Amino acid sequence: MPDSTFLDSTELVLNMGPQHPSTHGVLRIILKLDGEKVLGTECIIGYLHRGVEKIGENRTYAQFNPYVDRMDYVAAISNGLGYCLAVEKLLNVEAPPRAQCIRVILTELNRIASHLLWLGTHALDIGAITPVFYCLREREEALKIFEKYCGARLTTHAFRIGGLLYETYDGFEQEIRDFCAMFVPKVDEYEELLTNNRIWIGRLKDVGILSADECKEYGVTGPVLRAAGVKWDLRKAQPYSGYEKYDFEIPIRQNGDTYDRYIVRMEEMRQSVRIMQQAVEAIPEGPIMGKVGKVIKPPVGEAYVSIEAPKGELGYYVVSDGSTQPYRLRVRPPSFVNLQALDRMIRGGLVADVVAVVGTLDIVLGEIDR
Amino acid sequence: MADDQKPGGSEAAPPPGSEAAGQPAKPAPPKPAAAPPKPAAPPPPKPPAIMLATPWESDLARELKEAFGEAIGETSTYLGQNFIVAKPGSAIPILEYLKLESDFDYLVDVTAVDWPKRAERFDVVYILYSFSRNERVRVKIFIPDGYQPETAVGVHLTADWLEREVYDMFGIEFAGHPNMRRILMPDEWQGFPLRKDYGILQQDERWVQENLGIESGQ
Amino acid sequence: MRGLLNRIFLVDLFQGLWVTFRNQHPKYIYTEQYPAERPKVAERYRGAPRLNINPDNGETLCISCNLCALACPEALIVVTSERNEATKRKDLTTFTYDTSRCMFCGLCEDACPVDALELTQDFEMATYTREGQIWDRQMLEEGPKPTQYKC
Numbered sequence: 001m002p003d004s005t006f007l008d009s010t011e012l013v014l015n016m017g018p019q020h021p022s023t024h025g026v027l028r029i030i031l032k033l034d035g036e037k038v039l040g041t042e043c044i045i046g047y048l049h050r051g052v053e054k055i056g057e058n059r060t061y062a063q064f065n066p067y068v069d070r071m072d073y074v075a076a077i078s079n080g081l082g083y084c085l086a087v088e089k090l091l092n093v094e095a096p097p098r099a100q101c102i103r104v105i106l107t108e109l110n111r112i113a114s115h116l117l118w119l120g121t122h123a124l125d126i127g128a129i130t131p132v133f134y135c136l137r138e139r140e141e142a143l144k145i146f147e148k149y150c151g152a153r154l155t156t157h158a159f160r161i162g163g164l165l166y167e168t169y170d171g172f173e174q175e176i177r178d179f180c181a182m183f184v185p186k187v188d189e190y191e192e193l194l195t196n197n198r199i200w201i202g203r204l205k206d207v208g209i210l211s212a213d214e215c216k217e218y219g220v221t222g223p224v225l226r227a228a229g230v231k232w233d234l235r236k237a238q239p240y241s242g243y244e245k246y247d248f249e250i251p252i253r254q255n256g257d258t259y260d261r262y263i264v265r266m267e268e269m270r271q272s273v274r275i276m277q278q279a280v281e282a283i284p285e286g287p288i289m290g291k292v293g294k295v296i297k298p299p300v301g302e303a304y305v306s307i308e309a310p311k312g313e314l315g316y317y318v319v320s321d322g323s324t325q326p327y328r329l330r331v332r333p334p335s336f337v338n339l340q341a342l343d344r345m346i347r348g349g350l351v352a353d354v355v356a357v358v359g360t361l362d363i364v365l366g367e368i369d370r
Numbered sequence: 371m372a373d374d375q376k377p378g379g380s381e382a383a384p385p386p387g388s389e390a391a392g393q394p395a396k397p398a399p400p401k402p403a404a405a406p407p408k409p410a411a412p413p414p415p416k417p418p419a420i421m422l423a424t425p426w427e428s429d430l431a432r433e434l435k436e437a438f439g440e441a442i443g444e445t446s447t448y449l450g451q452n453f454i455v456a457k458p459g460s461a462i463p464i465l466e467y468l469k470l471e472s473d474f475d476y477l478v479d480v481t482a483v484d485w486p487k488r489a490e491r492f493d494v495v496y497i498l499y500s501f502s503r504n505e506r507v508r509v510k511i512f513i514p515d516g517y518q519p520e521t522a523v524g525v526h527l528t529a530d531w532l533e534r535e536v537y538d539m540f541g542i543e544f545a546g547h548p549n550m551r552r553i554l555m556p557d558e559w560q561g562f563p564l565r566k567d568y569g570i571l572q573q574d575e576r577w578v579q580e581n582l583g584i585e586s587g588q
Numbered sequence: 589m590r591g592l593l594n595r596i597f598l599v600d601l602f603q604g605l606w607v608t609f610r611n612q613h614p615k616y617i618y619t620e621q622y623p624a625e626r627p628k629v630a631e632r633y634r635g636a637p638r639l640n641i642n643p644d645n646g647e648t649l650c651i652s653c654n655l656c657a658l659a660c661p662e663a664l665i666v667v668t669s670e671r672n673e674a675t676k677r678k679d680l681t682t683f684t685y686d687t688s689r690c691m692f693c694g695l696c697e698d699a700c701p702v703d704a705l706e707l708t709q710d711f712e713m714a715t716y717t718r719e720g721q722i723w724d725r726q727m728l729e730e731g732p733k734p735t736q737y738k739c
Contacts, residue, residue, distance in 0.1 A: 053564060054570055055570070059661055062695070147630040151630060152633075155691065169631075219526070301422070304478075304479075304497055315479060328484070330479070336531065
């Protein structure tokens with residue numbers, strides 16, 4: 001008999017993913033465990049790498065527009081908005097007021113759709129099966145509006161550089177109003193299911209805490225930052241596309257744990273409804289396309305433009321060499337940077353918390369790997 | 371029917387040939403698409419070939435110039451966005467100074483741009499943001515191929531993955547980085563995809579054959 | 589005290605169960621019985637491509653300008669034409685559209701100056717082979733003919 005067997009070793013290396021339902025795609029996490037306790041993690045990403053930035057350098061500005069939808073595919077409209085704003089900045093043009101207003105409505109609707117998918121799958125990871133059905137049911141209503149507006153439900157290609165291609169359809173305003181009226185009671189319903197549920201609280205409270213200083217250190221943005229008590233939202237800090245005209249709150253919480261991030265996202269959905277309700281009553285008349293030539297040829301220069309996507313700060317750094325194709329197109333994906341904080345959040349926690357923390361970061365692997 | 375789908379229809383229909391001017395030949399499309407017609411004559415007023423940046427005058431720019439002197443090459447602003455061009459070795463002290471003295475506590479992004487014809491081949495760009503000032507600034511350094519800039523991980527932890535991605539895509543190694551490995555591409559992959567001399571259809575054939583068991587990924 | 593009573597009487601559990609019970613009502617059924625009941629897609633839906641023909645004389649509307657092929661980000665449209673000496677115009681000979689690489693972005697449709705190429709509301713485009721995904725001119729003009737299942 002040898003003196004020690006492998007059973008004496010207290011450390012265990014556990015491989016989670018890439019084919020794992022709660023990693024939300026193809027994320028692979030290598031966990032070092034001591035019993036149930038997580039001693040350390042390492043993320044292996046890149047399984048979905050498609051070279052979006054390289055594709056961007058080989059397409060014209062207009063041609064690249066549909067590709068950005070395929071990064072964060074649950075919030076395709078936000079991606080499109082960021083890209084269009086970045087190229088518009090390089091061209092030094094602005095979309096007409098009517099286009100900006102419609103963009104805001106659709107982007108907020110997309111934020112709701114993205115948060116709903118997050119809520120459903122996050123609850124499913126934790127073990128609550130019911131919310132996912134209800135969330136997808138309401139998300140379906142949002143996707144139907146996208147389909148009616150631009151002809152696609154997920155990878156929408158809704159905006160064009162300089163404004164919009166599609167005019168609103170008949171009954172667009174009424175459908176948005178109906179959605180808002182229908183949706184607010186539904187958020188209360190989800191909260192009834194989850195907020196006071198003792199299992200939900202037990203699984204989420206004090207799990208994956210990230211303080212405000214750590215958030216800044218790791219560059220974490222979006223609801224994760226706001227749940228740590230930093231009142232920062234790009235829509236307020238550096239308004240774009242006419243967000244300064246709308247009255248809304250930035251929901252914040254103080255603890256920075258998984259439960260607080262849940263509360264912040266629920267409140268954000270309500271605020272999105274508020275923005276949509278204000279915007280839909282004030283859609284100005286006028287053209288929907290700005291003064292942009294058919295061939296988009298920005299002058300030599302560079303610009304970094306970022307927007308508040310549902311996951312955090314989504315930035316586009318575009319370098320133009322004066323030709324019709326971007327010389328360099330860098331995407332600053334919020335999920336990529338947020339995922340980096342995963343190690344800090346679950347070190348010292350339990351294995352079961354890994355699922356909760358990965359879920360609460362609201363990552364989309366299409367955006368991380370690009 | 372098509373008309374109500376496209377209210378901007380009149381603008382959407384381009385005169386033939388105008389699109390062709392802006393259409394460079396695609397790098398080896400998989401199918402022999404019809405060759406694009408010869409570009410029409412370029413419009414006479416040629417846009418300038420350099421970025422029309424204006425000097426950036428502010429307290430911060432003056433402070434930085436005082437603190438770092440020669441190391442700061444240029445402080446400019448373009449489209450309302452400020453940037454600093456610094457000497458390669460002084461990037462990290464500048465980031466540190468900006469973080470500690472001027473409250474630029476959030477490193478938004480680290481990225482690079484490849485200019486193969488230039489002597490200093492790469493731009494490394496650090497994008498910074500300050501929560502308290504609500505201001506962005508970009509710090510750029512120009513480095514030749516093979517130069518190893520110092521890592522920013524000691525100043526901002528978020529630089530860890532961002533620098534790994536720059537290494538993965540451009541082959542710029544950051545000196546002192548705790549874990550300088552590829553992040554998106556497989557570890558054994560040869561070549562750096564975002565360099566300009568790396569074709570869009572190019573692949574590490576040997577890796578593909580060994581690991582995927584197929585002749586080619588195309 | 590109140591919290592303790594809430595815990596003892598499982599208030600949160602019954603609150604949740606009441607929500608699920610309310611949603612049991614048959615009017616909240618959302619399932620679509622797909623092959624039997626075909627969904628109605630939106631008017632602007634971007635589905636299977638179609639090359640329109642002039643209903644009066646049965647000739648194609650396409651003027652072989654090649655703009656769709658240039659606009660396509662994936663370069664999947666190939667248009668060939670030959671010059672008709674009689675009319676001094678280009679006559680369309682072949683039009684190939686590779687739907688297996690298409691991402692239905694609609695840029696070709698926007699680029700078409702005569703509304704000949706259009707993305708239609710057909711969405712059942714599955715085939716048994718990869719080659720079947722490459723549509724020629726005849727297929728584009730006639731559109732896909734999926735089997736319709738009735739129950």
